[in-house]
Amino acid sequence: MLVLLLNLDLDMSPLLLVSMKILVLSLKSRHTFAFGSPDIIPIFCSALPHSTWNSYPHEYEDFATDASFLDEWSFDQFESLLNRSHEDPKLKELLHKDKLVVFLHLLGCDSNGHAHRPYSSIYLNNVKVVDKIAERVYHLLEDYYRDNRTSYIFTADHGMSDKGSHGDGHPTNTDTPLVAWGAGIKYPKPATGSSHSDTVTTFIDKHAHDMPTPYDWGLRRVERVDVNQADIAPLMSTLLGLPCPVNSVGNLPLGYMKLNEAEEVEAVLANTKQILNQLLRKSYIKSLNSLFFKPFKPLVHHSSSLSQIDELISAKNYEAAMKLAVDLRNLSLEGLHYFQTYDWLMLMTVITLGYTGWMIVLALHVLQCYSSLSGDLSRKEQLSVQKKDSGKVYISGCLLMAILSVLNLVEHSPPLYHAYIGMTVFLWTQIFSEYRLIRGLWRYLRERRADYFIKLLFAAAVSVVIVELLVHSFTERKLYTWFFLIVGVVASILLHFSIPWRSGIPVFVCISCWSLSVFTLMPAEIPDNNNLVVISGAIIIVISLAAKWLDTHAEGNKFWQSITFHESRTPLCSMLYCIQIFLVGVSSVMVFLSTKHRTQNQELHSSHQFINWFVAGSSMVLPLFSGNGILSRLSSIFLGFAPPFLLLSIGYEAVFYSALAVVLLAWILFENASHHSSKVKDSSLSEKNTEEHVTIGSDERYLLLSDVRIPLIFMVLFNVAFFGTGNFASIASFEISSVYRFITIFSPFLMAALLIFKLFIPFMLVICAFSAITKLVRVPRLGCYFLVILFSDIMTIHFFFLVKNTGSWMEIGNSISHFGIVSAQVVFVLLLFALTNLYTRSIRVKPLSTSPSLKTL
Numbered sequence: 001m002l003v004l005l006l007n008l009d010l011d012m013s014p015l016l017l018v019s020m021k022i023l024v025l026s027l028k029s030r031h032t033f034a035f036g037s038p039d040i041i042p043i044f045c046s047a048l049p050h051s052t053w054n055s056y057p058h059e060y061e062d063f064a065t066d067a068s069f070l071d072e073w074s075f076d077q078f079e080s081l082l083n084r085s086h087e088d089p090k091l092k093e094l095l096h097k098d099k100l101v102v103f104l105h106l107l108g109c110d111s112n113g114h115a116h117r118p119y120s121s122i123y124l125n126n127v128k129v130v131d132k133i134a135e136r137v138y139h140l141l142e143d144y145y146r147d148n149r150t151s152y153i154f155t156a157d158h159g160m161s162d163k164g165s166h167g168d169g170h171p172t173n174t175d176t177p178l179v180a181w182g183a184g185i186k187y188p189k190p191a192t193g194s195s196h197s198d199t200v201t202t203f204i205d206k207h208a209h210d211m212p213t214p215y216d217w218g219l220r221r222v223e224r225v226d227v228n229q230a231d232i233a234p235l236m237s238t239l240l241g242l243p244c245p246v247n248s249v250g251n252l253p254l255g256y257m258k259l260n261e262a263e264e265v266e267a268v269l270a271n272t273k274q275i276l277n278q279l280l281r282k283s284y285i286k287s288l289n290s291l292f293f294k295p296f297k298p299l300v301h302h303s304s305s306l307s308q309i310d311e312l313i314s315a316k317n318y319e320a321a322m323k324l325a326v327d328l329r330n331l332s333l334e335g336l337h338y339f340q341t342y343d344w345l346m347l348m349t350v351i352t353l354g355y356t357g358w359m360i361v362l363a364l365h366v367l368q369c370y371s372s373l374s375g376d377l378s379r380k381e382q383l384s385v386q387k388k389d390s391g392k393v394y395i396s397g398c399l400l401m402a403i404l405s406v407l408n409l410v411e412h413s414p415p416l417y418h419a420y421i422g423m424t425v426f427l428w429t430q431i432f433s434e435y436r437l438i439r440g441l442w443r444y445l446r447e448r449r450a451d452y453f454i455k456l457l458f459a460a461a462v463s464v465v466i467v468e469l470l471v472h473s474f475t476e477r478k479l480y481t482w483f484f485l486i487v488g489v490v491a492s493i494l495l496h497f498s499i500p501w502r503s504g505i506p507v508f509v510c511i512s513c514w515s516l517s518v519f520t521l522m523p524a525e526i527p528d529n530n531n532l533v534v535i536s537g538a539i540i541i542v543i544s545l546a547a548k549w550l551d552t553h554a555e556g557n558k559f560w561q562s563i564t565f566h567e568s569r570t571p572l573c574s575m576l577y578c579i580q581i582f583l584v585g586v587s588s589v590m591v592f593l594s595t596k597h598r599t600q601n602q603e604l605h606s607s608h609q610f611i612n613w614f615v616a617g618s619s620m621v622l623p624l625f626s627g628n629g630i631l632s633r634l635s636s637i638f639l640g641f642a643p644p645f646l647l648l649s650i651g652y653e654a655v656f657y658s659a660l661a662v663v664l665l666a667w668i669l670f671e672n673a674s675h676h677s678s679k680v681k682d683s684s685l686s687e688k689n690t691e692e693h694v695t696i697g698s699d700e701r702y703l704l705l706s707d708v709r710i711p712l713i714f715m716v717l718f719n720v721a722f723f724g725t726g727n728f729a730s731i732a733s734f735e736i737s738s739v740y741r742f743i744t745i746f747s748p749f750l751m752a753a754l755l756i757f758k759l760f761i762p763f764m765l766v767i768c769a770f771s772a773i774t775k776l777v778r779v780p781r782l783g784c785y786f787l788v789i790l791f792s793d794i795m796t797i798h799f800f801f802l803v804k805n806t807g808s809w810m811e812i813g814n815s816i817s818h819f820g821i822v823s824a825q826v827v828f829v830l831l832l833f834a835l836t837n838l839y840t841r842s843i844r845v846k847p848l849s850t851s852p853s854l855k856t857l
Contacts, residue, residue: 030097035077036105037061037070039748044103061746063736065602067111068126074104075133082144104137106130111746114164114736151182151239155232163525164737177217178227184239186258188222225255234271244274249333261318268322269309272329276302279332282339289412296335302328340805343417348800350420355797357427362790364434370783372702373444390433397429459708466712467791470719471798474818477723480520483716484663488513491670498677505669512666516659519652520723526651528737530595533646536654537588540642541581543658547635547665548577551627562672562776563630565846573627580639583619587643590615594647594741604744612741616644628844630668630772637768637839641761648738648758660721660762664769667713668776675777700780707779711787714770718829721762722821760832767832771840778845785833789826796822 034041034053038061045053056073081102085092108126116122134154141150156176158166166173213219227235230250237244238252252271254264279299287293305328312321367373404421431438445453473479488510495506551564594608619640626636638661645657739754774781799819804812 031094032103033078033081034103034105035074036103037107039746040105040107041103058747059745061107061111062603062744063111063115063740063746064598064604064744066122066126067115068108068122068129070111071106071108071126071129071133074106075136078102078104078137079140082140106133113160115740117164118160118162149183151184152180153232153236153239154179157229161525163527165525176229178225178232180235180256184258185256188219191221191223225253227251227253227255234274238267238270244271246274247278249275249278249336251329262313262316265313265318265321265325268325268329269313272325272332273306275329275332275336279335279339282336286339286342291407291411296338298331299328299335347417347420350424351800352797354420354424354427355793355800357424357431359790359793360431361427362786362793364431364437366703366783366786366790367441368437370703370780370786373441393429393433393435397425397432401425455705459705463708463712463791466716467794468798470715471795473719473723474799475814477520477524480716480720480723481517484513484517488517491666495670495673498673505673509666509670512659512662516656516663516720519656519659520720522652526653529651530591532652533591533649533654534588536649536658537584537591537642537646539655539658540584540639540646543662544577544581544584544635544639547631547638551629551631551635560672562675562846563668564632565629565844572625573632576622576625576636577639580619580622580636583615583622584639584642584646586611587615587619587646591646591649591741598740598744604740609742612647616647616742619643623839628842630776630843630845633839633843634664634668634768634772638765641764645758645761647741648754650738657762657765660717661765664717664765667717668769668773671710671773671777701778703779703783707777707784708787710770710773710777710779711784711791714766714784715788715791717766717769718763718825721766722759763829763832764836767829767836768840771833771836772843775840775843775845781833785830788829792822792826 030050032045032048032051032053034045034051036055038055038058041053041055045051054077056070060070060073061067081091082095085095109123109130112120112123112126138152155178159171159173159176160166161172213224228250230248231253232250233248234244234250234252235256237248238257244250244252250271252267254268257264257267259267276299279296280302283295287295305324309321309324309328312318312324401422404425405418408418408421469479469483491513492506492510495509499505550560590608590612594604594612597603597605597608619642621640623633623636623640626633642657646654649657736751736755738758739751742754743750770784771781774784796819799815799822802815803819804815806812
């Protein structure tokens with residue numbers, strides 16, 4: 001009459017399903033009893049009028065403590081419920097009725113695994129607590145119902161790595177125990193030659209699963225039956241005598257069922273019909289809405305297959321009936337995939353055309369607004385005629401969009417289909433409306449000499465190589481190591497021809513690039529090392545002192561004057577610098593004190609928490625009042641974001657912060673040297689050069705072909721900031737212990753905000769350096785941003801074709817997150833540009849004494 005769900009969200013955590021008397025396990029239950037986490041229980045029960053539930057306060061979910069008492073709390077609530085029924089006749093009557101669900105959510109193992117790691121004494125003790133609770137629940141129910149009609153399924157939804165994370169495709173995360181006993185369950189078979197037998201031909205994630213049975217389980221002599229996790233749903237349903245869940249795609253694991261041959265065939269046939277009905281429903285809906293419907297041909301005559309199975313069962317030819325039922329089930333699963341991907345070809349075509357059109361529009365916009373090319377072409381083309389012809393193009397585009405919209409309405413397509421098609425038509429209409437510009441661009445290219453095409457092809461080839469490197473770096477971080485090793489050498493050689501080696505800049509650029517290359521060789525899962533975090537604070541102070549000395553003593557050097565230029569120096573700047581150094585020191589000390597106190601006393605001291613919040617918040621405001629020279633302002637920003645980053649760090653990522661800042665300085669020095677060299681060359685141009693002054697205004701010039709390097713370098717450093725300290729495209733790589741110096745009580749939104757903020761801090765440094773460089777070399781920042789969008793869209797299309805819908809959580813999630821991250825990158829880069837503009841808008845560079853002529857694109 002009752003189903004009890006004992007749900008633990010962690011490795012080796014049981015999901016205990018009890019009772020054969022339940023009629024339904026859904027919202028149609030007569031009554032539901034639920035106890036556990038305040039983040040989970042309300043999701044199931046808050047909208048159910050026929051439910052009794054209770055959850056502990058949020059304050060109980062403190063990652064600094066031992067969370068095993070949360071499991072005890074949930075069990076005590078359930079035990080109290082049964083005890084009260086002996087004194088409450090109405091409650092006892094309710095508990096003996098059908099359609100009842102009791103749900104216990106045990107969070108202790110999950111919390112302790114994340115906070116203290118799976119091999120800690122706290123976690124191992126929590127496992128013992130869970131084992132004891134499972135035993136107590138078993139005896140409690142056996143003594144209460146006394147009917148021997150209870151089935152038990154002990155399993156887990158996922159595993160856990162040694163770092164306390166889960167979600168990737170490693171066997172420690174995807175292989176979970178499944179132990180079943182009780183009513184309707186087969187007795188275990190002795191192990192034969194193989195330690196286990198698979199009841200499925202392939203696994204969902206298409207990986208080899210052959211982890212040996214742990215010796216401590218005492219099950220080495222018992223044959224193991226491995227299944228897909230989705231197969232547990234039909235197993236539970238069959239044990240309960242219920243239809244399989246409507247959307248289940250699992251295969252009934254007969255290796256667990258205590259059934260005779262006839263019952264096995266009937267059970268598999270019921271499982272097959274449930275999956276087949278999903279297929280038929282999808283086929284019916286699609287046939288109603290599609291003008292040119294294409295059915296799944298292998299199952300067009302499914303009725304005859306079902307009739308043949310029924311005839312074989314009637315003739316007691318169970319072996320043949322079983323084979324036909326299994327084949328029909330496999331075809332039904334293939335048919336489900338067919339209809340799930342029915343519109344893929346159309347959608348992929350439309351989206352690809354949309355991205356391609358968007359990139360062409362961006363390229364035309366950059367050529368028109370940020371290069372000198374538009375001026376040459378506009379004088380050769382008749383703009384009035386172009387406007388007249390553009391009207392015809394827009395009318396044609398509107399007609400095409402109307403026709404496609406009507407077709408979508410007839411097929412009852414989702415609103416997103418209308419958006420995809422409408423945007424694609426709009427973009428290509430814009431492109432065709434600029435056909436005179438495109439024609440003029442073609443004529444311009446035909447008039448160029450061979451050396452121009454060599455430069456153009458070289459720039460295109462370098463761009464493609466770098467973009468592809470960025471794409472593959474999402475799965476292979478080590479590519480950045482090779483990139484920075486090579487770039488360090490190449491940049492030094494290029495600088496050798498621009499400035500003398502005695503300046504030390506070429507050597508500095510090489511060493512800084514090589515230093516950053518080390519971090520992408522380190523493990524994505526950051527090991528705890530508080531001493532390294534404290535040392536990183538000292539490294540930050542040393543780097544800032546060197547920058548301060550350089551800013552003060554190198555202003556007269558011609559190679560440094562552009563970045564050390566100051567309109568004025570005030571005593572306030574020196575005082576501000578000392579305060580920032582002090583805050584970095586305080587944050588380093590608090591890293592040590594907060595962690596030590598939390599580890600020893602299993603709590604975050606309130607005074608430590610206040611100091612950490614105060615230091616992190618106040619330090620980020622101070623850079624707004626620093627000097628307005630490039631080096632002084634960027635050094636202040638570096639110091640301003642160091643305290644919060646240190647307080648959110650747990651290991652080597654704190655050192656990465658300093659290494660990234662040094663590489664950003666090397667980038668600025670490289671651009672400064674290139675800018676200085678270009679001014680020397682421009683000043684020596686012959687008067688015979690008839691090229692026009694290609695300046696947008698007094699502070700900016702038009703983009704040149706060589707300026708493509710700026711957005712490309714920006715994208716590399718931006719992605720290094722993203723992947724330099726781990727694979728942050730995976731949620732599993734977000735280490736929750738990073739926030740324990742600010743908060744330990746579970747608060748998903750605040751904790752997520754702090755983790756994302758930690759991720760954004762290196763981005764802030766990269767964007768601030770990018771903004772400073774655009775001012776230094778006097779190129780339009782918005783034009784460079786559009787080029788960043790262009791390159792990002794190339795990456796997006798690549799990731800779009802890599803999206804998967806099969807495999808492990810990590811494989812599916814990463815393929816989607818990679819596409820989503822790159823798609824959203826252009827948006828949050830724009831938002832970060834707006835935010836960093838608060839810090840960089842007052843930066844000043846040394847004014848030009850003359851306005852040299854610059855070569856056109």
